[in-house]
Amino acid sequence: MKKKVLITGATGRTGLLVVKKLQIENNDWQVIPFAKSPTKAEEIFTSTENFIFGNILSFEDLTIATQGCDTLIILTSAVPKMISPPFEGKPPEFDFEDRGKPEEVDWIGQKNQIDAAKQAGIKHIILVGSMGGTNDNHPLNRLGNGNILIWKRKAEEYLINSGIDYTIIHAGGLLDKPDGKRELLVGKNDEFLTNPPNNIPTSIPRGDVANVVIEALDNPFAKNKVFDLISKPESENNTLITYDWNNFFQQIT
């Protein structure tokens, strides 16, 4: 029997890549995408078979969704919306939707997911978060006064203390660029932000993050690891980069 993986944030920009890649490339896992909006899911996917629709603010929705699952991939996030563009030297202003603030989505919503996973006997949670969490004064925390990185880190601590195996990926700035064409770099504690290697941008294509998430599903060396993830700029000879994933995850201490 196939193992079951629940993927939340399935209609998000990284979540949809994880779902599509797993549906196409990986036959070992039964994929259960979890999303808020059936309409959005129907626009993105050719079929919404096996989808579960619900809200991570509802523990009941998550109790249903996690039933019988072996692994949970958390790709939900509060999404800041620009409410006024930059004007005459003033920076843009952001806010969050009702019931969409970081305290709700990134703390209560993630805690709900971890609690529901624990109740369902899920053995491994893979969570995509963000670099920058070591600095409470990070500019992202000021967006809509949401303290988004602070709430995300609080949920990560909750996961680490939950007793469930975890893989926590702190991604750099996410790019909608082709994956597989850049060398991946792993780091710790925001060291790339204070000291980027060769001053490269601290970013990574969403597809490369999705690939690491998928490799973490089956790799024993990915368990109980927290790491920062960025990529080098795209190689000029356009070759696809392949990885020894055991080495990749083993190097992370």
Ligand code: NAP
């Ligand atoms: P995204 O497109 O913003 O997707 C977020 C997902 O969360 C969406 O699918 C959204 O649903 C879902 N969601 C929000 N509230 C929900 C709720 N109450 N119930 C159910 N689902 C809910 O994500 P992304 O930009 O690919 O980012 C993935 C992760 O990487 C996030 O944790 C993000 O913070 C992190 N990250 C982002 C950046 C960056 O540059 N943007 C950099 C580093 C790390 P809908 O689809 O219905 O809106």
